Amino acid sequence: MQEGSWFQKALTNFTREAGVGGAVRHLTDLGYTMEEIRRELAFPASYESVRSMVWKYLVDTQTVLCEDPRERQTVRQAEFVREYDRFGKPSFRRVMKPASSEDIGRLVSDWRERTLSEGERFDTFLRDKTAENGVENSYVSCDFGTAAAKDPDRFVEMLQALEKRQREYVEGLPWERDRVYHRLTSGMTEIVLGLYRAGMYRGICCFLKTGEWMEV
Numbered sequence: 001m002q003e004g005s006w007f008q009k010a011l012t013n014f015t016r017e018a019g020v021g022g023a024v025r026h027l028t029d030l031g032y033t034m035e036e037i038r039r040e041l042a043f044p045a046s047y048e049s050v051r052s053m054v055w056k057y058l059v060d061t062q063t064v065l066c067e068d069p070r071e072r073q074t075v076r077q078a079e080f081v082r083e084y085d086r087f088g089k090p091s092f093r094r095v096m097k098p099a100s101s102e103d104i105g106r107l108v109s110d111w112r113e114r115t116l117s118e119g120e121r122f123d124t125f126l127r128d129k130t131a132e133n134g135v136e137n138s139y140v141s142c143d144f145g146t147a148a149a150k151d152p153d154r155f156v157e158m159l160q161a162l163e164k165r166q167r168e169y170v171e172g173l174p175w176e177r178d179r180v181y182h183r184l185t186s187g188m189t190e191i192v193l194g195l196y197r198a199g200m201y202r203g204i205c206c207f208l209k210t211g212e213w214m215e216v
Contacts, residue, residue: 181204
């Protein structure tokens with residue numbers, strides 16, 4: 001009886017982990033904030049456990065890079081893989097793989113620094129370059145962890161410059177204390193532009209496919 005109870009508990013925990021992990025990855029792909037993810041989960045999960053899952057997934061999928069993208073030698077391209085949930089229902093997940101020179105036509109070897117030309121808008125530049133390179137090859141530096149650890153007042157000011165949902169996204173992630181680079185998803189693009197308009201963004205934008213970078 002006790003053995004059966006132990007097995008049932010282990011099975012329940014495994015099912016919960018599988019369900020939560022799959023849901024967290026799916027909702028993260030959709031750009032949900034931490035609070036939105038927790039509200040959507042069918043199984044109860046602690047804030048810290050979900051937070052860790054989200055960050056690990058962002059790093060594993062290279063949505064977040066802990067090194068300068070300019071140190072990378074290849075561009076990336078997306079492909080879709082089929083996965084099955086615990087009920088056998090298939091779904092497709094977008095993943096990144098290294099692209100060959102035949103696929104993309106070039107490797108990142110010589111980086112070129114860009115500056116805004118006269119009359120060129122930063123928001124237009126950012127969106128145009130992301131469209132040209134693809135989201136998977138477009139990154140922007142993030143110093144949220146550094147600011148939170150070394151200059152809390154500035155970090156608060158940065159958060160106040162953002163809209164509620166943007167603020168939730170930033171606050172929900174366990175940012176490294178050193179600079180990291182986040183893929184220029186639509187959500188991160190709006191966060192960067194919000195900070196830029198408030199005069200509070202200082203960083204680097206990198207575009208792997210065209211081999212361009214710009215310091216802001």
